[in-house]
Amino acid sequence: MxxxxxxxxxxxxxxxxxxxxxxxxxxxxxxxxxxxxxxxxxxxxxxxxxxxxxxxxxxxxxxxxxxxxxxxxxxxxxxxxxxxxxxxxxxxxxxxxxxxxxxxxxxxxxxxxxxxxxxxxxxxxxxxxxxxxxxxxxxxxxxxxxxxxxxxxxxxxxxxxxxxxxxxxxxxxxxxxxxxxxxxxxxxxxxxxxxxxxxxxxxxxxxxxxRKLTFRTDFARNQMIDKPPLRTAFRIGSGYDVHRLVPGDGVWLCGIRIPHHRSLSGHSDADVALHALTDAVLGAIAAGDIGEHFPPSDPQWKGASSDHFFTHAMQLARIAGYAIANLDVTIICEEPKIGAHRQNMRNRLAELSGGDLRTISVKATTTERLGFTGRAEGIAAQASVLLHRIDDKEIR
Incomplete structure (x- = not known):
């Protein structure tokens, strides 16, 4: 107004x-x-x-x-x-x-x-x-x-x-x-x-x-507003991502930096878990994928925090009329070990998504030394989200 x-x-x-x-x-x-x-x-x-x-x-x-x-x-x-x-x-x-x-x-x-x-x-x-x-x-x-x-x-x-x-x-x-x-x-x-x-x-x-409208992502929020509201009670999305491990001093996973003798390679901070979750949320609301919103060819995203990608997807979900019912992400790697960081990851995902901590699941597994993850060449992540419809009066 x-x-x-x-x-x-x-x-x-x-x-x-x-x-x-x-x-x-x-x-x-x-x-x-x-x-x-x-x-x-x-x-x-x-x-x-x-x-x-x-x-x-x-x-x-x-x-x-x-x-x-x-x-x-x-x-x-x-x-x-x-x-x-x-x-x-x-x-x-x-x-x-x-x-x-x-x-x-x-x-x-x-x-x-x-x-x-x-x-x-x-x-x-x-x-x-x-x-x-x-x-x-x-x-x-x-x-x-x-x-x-x-x-x-x-x-x-x-x-x-x-x-x-x-x-x-x-x-x-x-x-x-x-x-x-x-x-x-x-x-x-x-x-x-x-x-x-x-x-x-x-x-x-x-x-x-x-704020100045400059990049394609600046217009994404408006594109969601102009679409007719979704009326289904629930929406489900899934995501999967992989990044290579290279010499470095730490990896970003679920918005948490874990000290390590290697890093994940990518145009952004290469947080493979947040990338999978971002795709899952975008998929749930049929809003494309992470590469469409944040193309790796765009220099503005070089070294960018993947927190931005995930919160952008969550904002689009809320505009479409949805919030997190629950999310589940599985990190697939031989190293680093995830267990000691799991709770911090859940806390961070709850903060970024606006979801209840009790609905946030982070798991880790290995491939028993098989494949590229088993050879510690990279880390993969797969994610699932369930979104529930929120009252129109709650949408801001």
Whole structure:
């Protein structure tokens, strides 16, 4: 639901000139279905609810019909063709607004379709004292520099922030800054352009709702929402996975790191048990497999924690209207020994799945020295899950 706060006296520029190829969709991502509309349609609707001035939508050449169909009917909107770079597209939108002479402007990415009005209010307050303002979020993960696949020095995250849009500006100053921006280098965002012209930029608290839709997995949750609800009382899924053992210092199994003289090889952390469980949950709700949601060809998943894969599958299950009735995973290996870690694994799986510990089973077996697991060349896991239907009012 849109926020109840009153609209702010901004004009708006929505940048929708990209193609979003990293999303791997059959259409440009701004025209993909989202929230009962399209990505662009929702971005425009939220902008129109949040501001009182005109809104300019910057689109690629030749996309006029597609953009108008994606947006629908809204008052005070206009379209303009973007340039070869983000900065030139923003300038095109600002130039179209120049005849309206707004005092303030929001420049927003269409790929962030949800726009909380509380963020717009904070930006407006900041412009009382500053020429520009941007919403930011803290950095939660540890950071380091890299040299190829080799870790470099750590980076202090306390002095870093994640930058979002919309970014807010005094109109005359951001228009001037864009007009004098040189052809090179490419500007990462509009705040950079403003700062280069000698103006100050304030930081305000952002919002997780402003997350950017970039990869195919970002659209998976919405795809589940758009499907008709499943009405069967129970759903069953199974999963199986294998990873090779290589020299190392530990293996990840069921979200727990076990010290060992070898590691599991994979694009992510290669947690074979969580991979099997992820496939089991996805199979139960007929949502494909782990490779479809997290392709190993995608560099963003290199070294990623498999916790993310499993919790993603559980979120899709809940959206579809299901929760864990019970899950059972069997780890097949000669080494390391699992028994001492079994309880920690069950605890972790209960935490990740939201299931009752009494419904979580972790077992281990060997193949009596037969096959690749018997030769300790790798570890396999097989998993089964039973999902039960939950009340519609419980689904969030």
């Amino acid at each position: 849109p926020d109840a706060q009153a609209p702010s006296p901004f004009a708006g520029v929505i940048l929708a000139g990209g193609r979003g190829t990293r999303a791997g969709l059959d259409t440009a991502k701004q025209y993909a279905r989202w929230g009962g509309s399209t990505v662009l349609g929702l971005a425009v609707a939220r902008m129109r609810e949040a501001v009182t001035g005109p809104v300019i939508i910057v689109i690629p050449a030749g996309d006029e019909d597609a953009a108008r169909a994606a947006v629908g009917n809204h008052p005070q909107i206009d379209f303009v063709i973007g340039g070869a770079t983000r900065q030139l597209s923003a300038l095109a939108g600002l130039e179209r607004l120049a005849s309206h002479l707004p005092a303030q402007v929001l420049i927003h990415d269409a790929a962030r379709p949800d726009l909380p009005r509380a963020v717009v209010g904070r930006l407006a307050d900041a412009l009382i004292r500053h020429s520009g303002a941007v919403p930011v979020l803290p950095v939660a993960d540890s950071l380091l520099t890299v040299n190829g696949d080799i870790a470099g020095a750590g980076v202090e995250r306390e002095g870093l922030r994640r930058v979002q849009t919309p970014q807010a500006f005094r109109f005359s100053e951001i228009l001037h800054a864009h007009r004098i921006w040189p052809t090179e280098p490419t500007a990462g965002d509009d705040a950079t352009v403003l700062q280069a012209a000698g103006f100050d930029v304030a930081l305000v608290a952002g919002d997780p709702r402003l």
